[in-house]
Amino acid sequence: MNREPDWALWRSFAGVVEHGSLSGAARALGLSQPTIGRHVETLEADLGLALFERSLTGLKPNAAALRLYEPVQRAQASLAEAAILAEGAQNTEAGTVRITASVMISNYVLPGILAAIRSLHPRIALEIIPSDSAENLLMREADIAVRMFRPTQLELVTRHLGDIPIVPVAHEAYLARRGRPASLEDLWSHDLLGFDRSDAIILHARKLGHSIARGQFVVRSDDQAHLWELTKAGVGIGFGQLNLAARTPGLVALPIELDIPPLPIWLTTHRELFTSHRIRAIYDAVAAGLTAYINGATAPFSPR
Amino acid sequence: MNREPDWALWRSFAGVVEHGSLSGAARALGLSQPTIGRHVETLEADLGLALFERSLTGLKPNAAALRLYEPVQRAQASLAEAAILAEGAQNTEAGTVRITASVMISNYVLPGILAAIRSLHPRIALEIIPSDSAENLLMREADIAVRMFRPTQLELVTRHLGDIPIVPVAHEAYLARRGRPASLEDLWSHDLLGFDRSDAIILHARKLGHSIARGQFVVRSDDQAHLWELTKAGVGIGFGQLNLAARTPGLVALPIELDIPPLPIWLTTHRELFTSHRIRAIYDAVAAGLTAYINGATAPFSPR
DNA sequence: GGTTCTCTATTCATTTTTGAATGTTAAATC
DNA sequence: GATTTAACATTCAAAAATGAATAGAGAACC
Numbered sequence: 114m115n116r117e118p119d120w121a122l123w124r125s126f127a128g129v130v131e132h133g134s135l136s137g138a139a140r141a142l143g144l145s146q147p148t149i150g151r152h153v154e155t156l157e158a159d160l161g162l163a164l165f166e167r168s169l170t171g172l173k174p175n176a177a178a179l180r181l182y183e184p185v186q187r188a189q190a191s192l193a194e195a196a197i198l199a200e201g202a203q204n205t206e207a208g209t210v211r212i213t214a215s216v217m218i219s220n221y222v223l224p225g226i227l228a229a230i231r232s233l234h235p236r237i238a239l240e241i242i243p244s245d246s247a248e249n250l251l252m253r254e255a256d257i258a259v260r261m262f263r264p265t266q267l268e269l270v271t272r273h274l275g276d277i278p279i280v281p282v283a284h285e286a287y288l289a290r291r292g293r294p295a296s297l298e299d300l301w302s303h304d305l306l307g308f309d310r311s312d313a314i315i316l317h318a319r320k321l322g323h324s325i326a327r328g329q330f331v332v333r334s335d336d337q338a339h340l341w342e343l344t345k346a347g348v349g350i351g352f353g354q355l356n357l358a359a360r361t362p363g364l365v366a367l368p369i370e371l372d373i374p375p376l377p378i379w380l381t382t383h384r385e386l387f388t389s390h391r392i393r394a395i396y397d398a399v400a401a402g403l404t405a406y407i408n409g410a411t412a413p414f415s416p417r
Numbered sequence: 418m419n420r421e422p423d424w425a426l427w428r429s430f431a432g433v434v435e436h437g438s439l440s441g442a443a444r445a446l447g448l449s450q451p452t453i454g455r456h457v458e459t460l461e462a463d464l465g466l467a468l469f470e471r472s473l474t475g476l477k478p479n480a481a482a483l484r485l486y487e488p489v490q491r492a493q494a495s496l497a498e499a500a501i502l503a504e505g506a507q508n509t510e511a512g513t514v515r516i517t518a519s520v521m522i523s524n525y526v527l528p529g530i531l532a533a534i535r536s537l538h539p540r541i542a543l544e545i546i547p548s549d550s551a552e553n554l555l556m557r558e559a560d561i562a563v564r565m566f567r568p569t570q571l572e573l574v575t576r577h578l579g580d581i582p583i584v585p586v587a588h589e590a591y592l593a594r595r596g597r598p599a600s601l602e603d604l605w606s607h608d609l610l611g612f613d614r615s616d617a618i619i620l621h622a623r624k625l626g627h628s629i630a631r632g633q634f635v636v637r638s639d640d641q642a643h644l645w646e647l648t649k650a651g652v653g654i655g656f657g658q659l660n661l662a663a664r665t666p667g668l669v670a671l672p673i674e675l676d677i678p679p680l681p682i683w684l685t686t687h688r689e690l691f692t693s694h695r696i697r698a699i700y701d702a703v704a705a706g707l708t709a710y711i712n713g714a715t716a717p718f719s720p721r
Numbered sequence: 722g723g724t725t726c727t728c729t730a731t732t733c734a735t736t737t738t739t740g741a742a743t744g745t746t747a748a749a750t751c
Numbered sequence: 752g753a754t755t756t757a758a759c760a761t762t763c764a765a766a767a768a769t770g771a772a773t774a775g776a777g778a779a780c781c
Contacts, residue, residue: 119425119428120424120425120427120428120496121423121424121425123424123496123499124423124424134757134758134759135758135759136757136758136759137758144739144740145739145740145741146740146758146759146760147739147740147741147759147760147761147762148738148739148740150759150760151738151739160500160503160504160506160507161507161509161512162503162506162507167759167760168747168758168759169745169746169747169748169757169758169759170747170748170757170758170759171757171758171759172758172759177502177503177506180502180506181499181502181503181506184495184496184498184499184502185495185496185499187491187492187495188491188492188493188495188496188499189492191488191489191491191492191495192424192427192488192489192492194488195427195485195488195489195492196464198481198484198485198488199464199466199481199485200464202466202481202484202485203464203465203466205465208465438727438728438729439728439729440727440728440729441728448769448770449769449770449771450728450729450730450770451729451730451731451732451769451770451771452768452769452770454729454730455768455769471729471730472728472729472777473727473728473729473775473776473777473778474727474728474729474777474778475727475728475729476728476729722781723780723781724779724780724781725778725779725780725781726777726778726779726780727776727777727778727779728775728776728777728778729774729775729776729777730773730774730775730776731772731773731774731775732771732772732773732774733770733771733772734769734770734771735768735769735770735771736767736768736769736770737766737767737768737769738765738766738767738768738769739764739765739766739767739768740763740764740765740766741762741763741764741765742761742762742763743760743761743762744759744760744761744762745758745759745760745761746757746758746759746760747756747757747758748755748756748757748758749754749755749756749757750753750754750755750756751752751753751754751755
């Protein structure tokens with residue numbers, strides 16, 4: 114009677130287009146690779162149409178598949194919206210809330226906050242997604258996001274919690290060994306820890322009138338958390354959040370004005386999710402915790 | 418990892434909202450009533466939200482369900498669009514084409530045309546959906562529609578094949594028994610066959626300045642095909658398509674000018690489907706057959 | 722008032738779907 | 752050039768979903 118393919122097939126189809134491989138889609142959708150493969154096969158059979166070019170590096174959508182992907186993507190967005198509406202409509206206190214935040218915030222700031230939240234809301238489970246790439250709240254990849262920029266989407270409700278100064282940071286052991294830089298000029302002669310690919314710091318220094326080469330950075334990494342650990346180990350002078358340095362034993366924030374723009378902290382959730390008691394409770398608690406962190410008024414943080 | 422409910426559940430959900438019952442949705446989706454019931458159950462559990470009020474007359478969506486239905490409906494439309502795109506993209510000659518037409522056209526006009534099409538395109542299977550309610554081509558309820566009005570949706574490609582006069586029709590046996598009405602006045606004193614609910618003919622007569630009561634219609638029915646069979650059986654004078662009367666042995670179209678607006682015949686398909694060889698072939702063949710019918714040039718039609 | 726119809730809920734055997742494991746292949750890496 | 756990695760394909764046992772059949776219960780109709 115009804116010839117349209119099962120919706121589940123379209124979902125797998127969208128997953129494969131998005132991730133470029135059966136395995137990738139399987140991981141994302143929580144299914145197995147053979148299952149996704151069969152779904153794609155079935156869909157192609159149902160439609161009487163080849164959709165992907167198989168290769169050992171993945172599945173490449175052909176022109177027809179890309180064309181079909183447009184409406185399927187819209188369907189996906191609509192269903193995500195339905196799921197969000199449903200979440201907002203339920204009013205149970207129990208359940209899970211998923212929070213995404215930058216790696217730094219996730220690793221070094223949230224733990225202390227979450228411990229307090231857990232005892233305050235024991236029936237709500239928490240899931241943290243440490244990620245420096247912005248997860249899509251509209252697709253329900255997370256319920257609450259801590260962002261370093263102002264979200265622009267209208268569907269989101271956001272709150273500016275404050276700004277965190279970014280300053281040069283060093284460990285006492287390093288300073289004892291190499292001396293304490295007193296001025297901006299001094300700083301450039303020290304062992305600096307910086308990003309591998311991102312040239313943000315280099316460009317910023319140049320803007321301040323200082324020529325600084327990549328080689329200046331004695332240890333480079335793209336992993337912020339790793340850089341922070343290096344700083345804590347006294348390998349060199351890193352750049353990090355003032356508040357975090359202040360609460361980390363042994364670390365010293367160097368009083369050198371660099372004019373690095375402070376990091377704004379935005380707390381974000383979906384407008385509809387905001388009506389859910391559960392999510393609202395966690396949202397408020399995270400806001401309180403982060404505000405305390407930003408104002409430097411929290412209890413000293415003890416690194417493991 | 419991914420908490421969103423399986424898309425198949427949303428499909429069943431939409432079916433239940435649209436049809437008001439598990440059984441109705443099951444029939445429409447080609448699944449069984451227990452399956453749909455379980456889908457709804459699972460969805461409610463996944464969302465942690467009651468969606469329907471169960472009763473013995475069906476399932477009534479609550480406020481939350483109606484709210485959720487909006488985006489789900491959009492998703493449904495998007496997936497239907499994907500299916501249509503897919504159909505248009507495939508270029509095999511084999512497959513099925515579904516045609517919907519009014520009951521009268523389906524029963525008395527199409528059979529002769531379809532026979533010719535079948536021998537012309539033996540690899541294409543045909544499915545006819547006789548229905549006087551307009552099926553939704555956008556939702557892919559049919560591939561080709563014969564309509565009595567001009568479709569307005571932009572996505573459709575339509576063709577006006579011509580107009581069919583609606584005239585009073587009687588069987589020779591009736592005329593021999595009751596005499597042949599010569600004028601409009603005569604007509605009203607005869608046994609008329611008309612609709613039960615629709616007052617179209619009564620209102621039309623009144624517009625012509627003739628008072629005519631419902632009782633005038635000696636046999637009433639809402640089933641057009643049934644009325645036609647009554648006419649053929651000589652029960653009374655019916656109203657029907659001139660061309661159809663002309664090709665039916667024993668039937669006589671009475672030359673009484675009633676100023677009933679002629680029935681326009683529109684052939685319609687989806688713009689994207691039009692790129693499918695298969696559907697294009699059937700579309701053209703049906704157009705040719707119906708045009709011949711409208712012009713009265715087909716071979717005499719023999720009723721069973 | 723009885724009968725019929727249509728609905729949901731439940732049960733159970735069957736079918737279908739699923740995924741862990743394994744094989745295979747090509748590109749990337751050391 | 753050997754090794755590792757990541758991808759798709761295949762197999763088969765296990766799990767899940769499905770539907771036919773049945774029961775029960777209210778609404779509509781004669």
